Amino acid sequence: MTISTRRLFVFLAATLVLALLSACSGPREYFSVIPDRDGTTGQMVVTPRQGTALTLDRTNASATVRGGEISPAKLSEAELKEMYKEAFDAQPMAPARFLLYFVEGGDILTTESQRELENVLAEIKKRPAPDLIVVGHTDRVGSVADNDRLALRRAEKVRSQLVTQGFSPESISASGRGEREPLVATADEVAEARNRRVEILVR
């Protein structure tokens, strides 16, 4: 009886020591949220293995997790810059964006946009490993499904023109966004030349 009580005590003490050890030792993890180029931060929700989640939603808001437990942390912009120096230096260049416009209802580029393709080719030459994304858009004339098809057809047309000019087909993808992302907001069934476009991202 005494022996089993002592065993139980030793077991409990060991469990407590283990819990303390795992809480204050082991590798540390850091989490921070920083704003994008436009100054928008957004929310970063960090859920540790133990305990409740912490929401980081202010510029440079930080948290640290150790032994599975989370606590808020204070890291200045300078400290973050130092901590993530190499990661920041290795960030890929932001994609360059070009807009090409179409004659209504079809996949024929306007004359001006045909010339804009030259600038796209110049941008391609600036990048070490360029890949292109061609995204077609429509105005709101016609059904959503028809516009999805038309948007893709426009993108495919521009893609094949770029392939003809010698760009590797496996480095260009074409997709359509239909009427989901108008540059100029309109009511349904309104013809709007500025929304009949293809966006080229040189990345």
Place this chain on the structure above:
Amino acid sequence: MKITWLGCLSCCAVLGLTFSCPVVAQVGAAGAAGQTASAWVAQVKVSRGIVRIERGGQRFPSPVGARLKVEDTVITEANGSVGLMFADNSTLSMGPDGEVFLKTFNYDPTTYMGAFDAFVKQGTVSLQAGNLAQGAPDSVKIRTPQAEVKGNARQFLVSVEEKK
């Protein structure tokens, strides 16, 4: 002394469990991902020092221009850093002594719906959100040995100390 040793053992067991979790879950994700599992999802745009891609148990060098698939692991050595651009325009860059496993990447370029799930085992990582974050707020997820990160943040910073 005995207790400290036991403590280390239990710490290792717990960490081991967290490390193996994503690996177990990845089998289900690969099945669900379907065609994306075999497709390219990202490209190396910046590569400095020694950077490797681990795919199917084999290691490959990872120069600028190399492409990545779901379930690839990206590893940087002590002198290495790497910058990846994903299909949805999100970017992930990592400093030295880092290791990231690309668990899930599904992306529909028409609707912007899909999922991004990466496991940061160690190292310093900066993730800039792309179109997926616009499609659905919780579609971007980062896991570490001790935590899970979600949200509509524009730029996530995650640093995981090396396990000693």
